Amino acid sequence: xxxxxxxxxxxxxMVRLPVELDNSTVAPQTALPSEGNIGRYNNGExxxxxxDEPRFSISPKSAGWILTEYNNQNDPSAFISVxxxxxxxxxxxxxxxxxIFILDQGYPPGGLYIGTGVSGTNFNxxxxxVGTHSITYTYTDGDGxxxxxxxxxxxxxxxxxPAASDTECCITNIADLEATGTxxxxxSDPALTNLxxxxxxxxxxxxxxxxxxxxxxxxxNGCESTATTVSLTIHNSISIDVQPPPQLICxxxxxxxxxxxxxxNLSYQWQEDNGSGFADITDGGVYSRATTPxxxxxxxxxxxIEMIYVNYIN
Numbered sequence: 001x002x003x004x005x006x007x008x009x010x011x012x013x014m015v016r017l018p019v020e021l022d023n024s025t026v027a028p029q030t031a032l033p034s035e036g037n038i039g040r041y042n043n044g045e046x047x048x049x050x051x052d053e054p055r056f057s058i059s060p061k062s063a064g065w066i067l068t069e070y071n072n073q074n075d076p077s078a079f080i081s082v083x084x085x086x087x088x089x090x091x092x093x094x095x096x097x098x099x100i101f102i103l104d105q106g107y108p109p110g111g112l113y114i115g116t117g118v119s120g121t122n123f124n125x126x127x128x129x130v131g132t133h134s135i136t137y138t139y140t141d142g143d144g145x146x147x148x149x150x151x152x153x154x155x156x157x158x159x160x161x162p163a164a165s166d167t168e169c170c171i172t173n174i175a176d177l178e179a180t181g182t183x184x185x186x187x188s189d190p191a192l193t194n195l196x197x198x199x200x201x202x203x204x205x206x207x208x209x210x211x212x213x214x215x216x217x218x219x220x221n222g223c224e225s226t227a228t229t230v231s232l233t234i235h236n237s238i239s240i241d242v243q244p245p246p247q248l249i250c251x252x253x254x255x256x257x258x259x260x261x262x263x264x265n266l267s268y269q270w271q272e273d274n275g276s277g278f279a280d281i282t283d284g285g286v287y288s289r290a291t292t293p294x295x296x297x298x299x300x301x302x303x304x305i306e307m308i309y310v311n312y313i314n
Contacts, residue, residue: 094123166231177214181200192227286299
């Protein structure tokens with residue numbers, strides 16, 4: 001048997017009592033002691049103290065149970081957390097596209113539901129329309145006593161199409177499509193019959209260059225929005241279509257190097273090798289347009305003969 005005692009100062013003392021304080025042959029065992037002594041039976045040498053809230057248990061308690069009991073007694077305010085009060089005046093929130101919402105919240109059952117959009121025990125949100133609708137439940141018992149209660153059903157509008165942007169990427173790093181909304185669904189056809197994905201981001205699975213079109217919707221309270229059209233453009237890897245040829249100019253003339261390339265999101269950087277390796281060129285001095293497809297050297301002079309120029313395209 002275990003005796004749980006709440007001591008002064010919020011301390012918990014758990015004491016096993018090996019002595020028999022009561023006995024019974026009743027099954028299951030339900031006998032509880034009417035008193036308990038702490039100490040040893042030697043000329044009545046027991047603890048002389050008042051016990052606050054003694055609790056007797058006829059079954060062994062686990063370590064977890066004892067810890068829970070201790071925490072409850074030691075700091076009741078922190079033992080359990082109570083959330084904010086919930087408004088109990090709303091039965092449900094239903095999308096306007098819903099035609100069937102079963103009314104079975106009334107008690108005792110068998111009463112009468114009354115309100116806009118109500119037919120028997122069904123609430124038709126498409127009939128009621130967007131807004132807050134009061135539903136009254138009336139019940140009459142066998143003695144002819146009648147009572148009623150009214151609560152609301154909130155009908156929400158069909159959501160707007162989700163926000164999404166077209167995406168471009170290189171074939172070496174294919175991007176996902178993303179959208180902002182609730183319960184997103186991706187389709188491959190404008191009729192929205194072929195569902196190919198849900199949520200965001202959406203991995204299309206495309207692996208070849210091209211333009212791919214998808215349609216994404218969001219669903220709120222059972223109502224699906226119109227679709228937002230989103231395209232994924234996958235570009236081939238960068239290729240240089242026309243290399244810059246060597247330039248032959250007269251002294252005092254300008255030199256122009258031009259390159260033609262294709263690919264996605266190209267950036268250009270001209271470099272020069274003066275014999276110690278290639279280094280980036282910046283605008284200034286004889287150089288201009290160093291980060292474009294066309295590099296111009298204004299009156300480079302004889303000293304720059306046999307310089308090597310390349311355009312690093314990324």
